[in-house]
Amino acid sequence: MKFYDINTDFGRRKNFAYGITYNRDLMLRINCDKCGSKRYETFSDDESVKQTFMLTNNFFSDFMRTDLQRIILPRVNEIFTKEKISGYHICDNLEIITLDQIPEEKKKELRRRGYDVKRFSNEAPECYRFCVDGKAELHDKSEIITVSVCDKCSYVTRRTKDRPYVDPDHPLYITKSSWDGSDFFREKGSENRIFCTERVVEVFEKYKLTGLEFTEVEGL
Ligand SMILES: [Zn+2]
Numbered sequence: 001m002k003f004y005d006i007n008t009d010f011g012r013r014k015n016f017a018y019g020i021t022y023n024r025d026l027m028l029r030i031n032c033d034k035c036g037s038k039r040y041e042t043f044s045d046d047e048s049v050k051q052t053f054m055l056t057n058n059f060f061s062d063f064m065r066t067d068l069q070r071i072i073l074p075r076v077n078e079i080f081t082k083e084k085i086s087g088y089h090i091c092d093n094l095e096i097i098t099l100d101q102i103p104e105e106k107k108k109e110l111r112r113r114g115y116d117v118k119r120f121s122n123e124a125p126e127c128y129r130f131c132v133d134g135k136a137e138l139h140d141k142s143e144i145i146t147v148s149v150c151d152k153c154s155y156v157t158r159r160t161k162d163r164p165y166v167d168p169d170h171p172l173y174i175t176k177s178s179w180d181g182s183d184f185f186r187e188k189g190s191e192n193r194i195f196c197t198e199r200v201v202e203v204f205e206k207y208k209l210t211g212l213e214f215t216e217v218e219g220l
Contacts, residue, residue: 001198004195007214008211009212018056019065021053023052024040026049039155052097054102055121056121057121058122058123061211073125073127080203085199088130133182135179135180137174137187137189156189172193175220
């Protein structure tokens with residue numbers, strides 16, 4: 001069984017659109033005075049909260065990155081359902097705001113934040129939030145150490161052995177016995193990293209889907 005680490009394909013000759021959160025005030029801003037962590041906490045777990053995005057251009061990939069999660073075009077779900085891909089669900093509590101709907105004040109703010117607003121999309125494709133449900137653990141051979149867990153904000157500080165940070169080039173290994181058998185799965189404990197099986201890669205290539213890149217990781 002082969003496993004793959006999932007990353008974003010940002011597009012080669014042309015950049016794919018990505019979603020910028022419109023209603024950032026709904027994101028939980030954490031500024032912890034105990035561990036110093038400054039971050040936006042995901043609100044993606046709360047599916048009752050409607051999320052609104054702006055897309056950075058009109059070049060849509062099947063999987064699109066947003067600030068905190070991934071969104072997909074409907075055909076991804078149709079294909080995955082047909083091919084019986086497991087370990088995810090979709091949430092349609094989402095809205096895409098087009099360029100002509102963005103108020104001038106907001107456009108100014110976006111320009112200040114460095115965005116090329118005039119290229120933002122004027123289309124609102126039907127999209128879903130893509131939520132991964134499967135779970136597995138990383139094997140110790142991945143050499144990722146949990147340094148601390150903040151008891152105030154629950155921020156987990158981790159690093160690769162002998163490095164001050166989590167080294168993206170250090171190979172990862174999945175503990176096969178901890179894997180729940182899902183085609184899409186998250187790393188238990190971290191939740192950030194998303195992995196998949198060989199089946200997903202096969203289906204992705206068969207239907208020429210776009211927006212993801214895969215790096216093989218070994219199961220032990
Ligand atoms: Zn903290």
